[in-house]
Structures are given as structure tokens and as C-alpha cells.
Amino acid sequence: xxxxxxxxxxxxxxxxxxxxxxxxxxxxxxxxxxxxxxxxxxxxxxxxxxxxxxxxxxxxxxxxxxxxxxxxxxxxxxxxxxxxxxxxxxxxxxxxxxxxxxxxxxxxxxxxxxxxxxxxxxxxxxxxxxxxxxxxxxxxxxxxxxxxxxxxxxxxxxxxxxxxxxxxxxxxxxxxxxxxxxx
Numbered sequence: 001x002x003x004x005x006x007x008x009x010x011x012x013x014x015x016x017x018x019x020x021x022x023x024x025x026x027x028x029x030x031x032x033x034x035x036x037x038x039x040x041x042x043x044x045x046x047x048x049x050x051x052x053x054x055x056x057x058x059x060x061x062x063x064x065x066x067x068x069x070x071x072x073x074x075x076x077x078x079x080x081x082x083x084x085x086x087x088x089x090x091x092x093x094x095x096x097x098x099x100x101x102x103x104x105x106x107x108x109x110x111x112x113x114x115x116x117x118x119x120x121x122x123x124x125x126x127x128x129x130x131x132x133x134x135x136x137x138x139x140x141x142x143x144x145x146x147x148x149x150x151x152x153x154x155x156x157x158x159x160x161x162x163x164x165x166x167x168x169x170x171x172x173x174x175x176x177x178x179x180x181x182x183x
Contacts, residue, residue, distance in 0.1 A: 033114035033150045040149065042101060045074050047109040051168070056106045062118070064110060064179045068126070069102045070171035071095035080170040083163075084133030087172050095172040096125065096142030103143075103177050104150065111181060120147055120157040122178040128171060129163040136161040143175050 037044065050056055050067065057066045071079035071094075079095040081087035087095070108114055125140030127133070140161035148155040157177075167174050 031115070031152065031154070033117060036150050036152075037104070037114075044101060044105040044108055045072075047106040048072055048102060057110050059110065059181070062180055062182065063121070064107065064181055066103055066106055066177045066179065068124075068174040068176045069099055069106065070167070070169075070174045071098040072102055073098065078169060079172045081172050082128050082130055082133075082170075083135070083139060083172065084130030087128075089135050089138050092127065092139035092172055093142035096140050096175065097146050098142075099173055099175045100143040100146040103175065107177075107179060114150070116181050116183075117151060117154065118180040118182050119154045120151060120177065120179050123147070123157050123159040124176040125159065125161040126164045126167060126174045127161065128167040128173065131163075131165075133163060136163050139173060140175070143173075147177075 047056060048069070054067055056069075057064050059065075073079070079087075079091070079098065081091075083089070083092045104114065107117070111117070123140070123143060125136070125143055127136045127139050129136065140159065144157070144159060147157065164174075
């Protein structure tokens with residue numbers, strides 16, 4: 001018995017496989033967080049040393065748990081203040097963005113290359129806020145937006161954005177991050 005449609009099905013299957021392979025290769029080729037930072041004009045600072053009895057990050061298996069970091073500027077000064085009082089949402093957003101840069105510096109120090117990031121898994125954003133402040137997510141978006149800008153879809157993460165009565169040294173924000181990495 002001769003099956004005349006079999007060669008056409010095989011050719012169609014091969015084309016689908018080839019197209020998927022090309023698309024997958026294109027996506028992998030496009031994933032370059034280091035190049036994306038350069039495109040954004042961001043130079044990572046040296047990772048700040050811990051200020052107490054802890055380490056910047058702990059790797060267990062393929063996960064890295066980064067300790068909370070705050071908005072430290074390249075000159076060593078920090079963004080201090082309370083959201084809902086002396087710090088605006090826009091200033092808080094910029095403080096959270098600066099914190100993302102600081103966390104990326106720690107991550108790069110630990111990994112050597114940000115291309116080893118498989119995905120950003122979870123972010124905990126703490127906002128130094130007055131009791132009546134309610135826009136914590138808008139502030140922590142400064143962190144999340146930059147992480148997604150750098151890592152693309154791999155940067156989309158689960159997140160909590162919560163208010164705190166105070167933060168160390170009066171920082172405006174402190175943010176932790178969990179990242180999946182490859183060897």
C-alpha cells in the first residue's frame with residue numbers, strides 16, 4: 001500500500017522543527033544582559049560589602065539568594081527618607097532602580113557574567129513608608145522595570161512590595177532577590 005501524503009507530512013514536520021530551532025537559536029542569541037546594560041548606559045559599580053554579620057548572597061544548588069540591598073549611589077551616599085513624607089513616589093522609583101543596579105553588581109561579582117542568569121524568581125521590596133502610604137508597588141516598579149529591561153522575559157518575577165516603619169540607616173527602600181542560575 002502506497003501512502004502519498006507521507007512525504008508531505010515529513011517535509012512539513014521538518015519545516016516546523018527547523019523553524020522552531022531557528023527561533024530558539026535567535027532567542028538564545030538575543031539574550032545578553034551584559035550587552036543590554038551597555039545599551040542602557042549602565043555601568044555596574046563594585047559590589048558593596050555587607051555592613052553587618054552577613055554575606056551578599058548565598059548559592060544553594062541553582063538558586064542564589066541575594067541579601068537585601070539599598071539605594072547606594074556610586075559615590076557611596078544613600079537615598080534616605082520616608083515615602084509619604086519627604087520622598088516622592090518618583091524619587092522612590094529611582095531609589096528602587098538604583099537598588100536594582102546594586103543587586104546586579106552583586107550578582108555579577110558572584111557569577112562573573114550575568115548571561116548565566118536563567119531567570120529572576122522572586123523579589124521582596126521593602127519601602128520605608130508612613131503608615132498611610134499605599135503606593136508601595138509603584139515604588140518597587142523601579143526595581144522590577146529595570147530587571148525586566150535587562151533580562152527580558154527571564155526577568156519577570158514573583159514579587160512582594162511591602163511598607164516598613166523604618167529601614168537600616170533610614171534608606172528609602174531595601175530589596176532582596178532570588179535568582180536561578182546555570183553553571
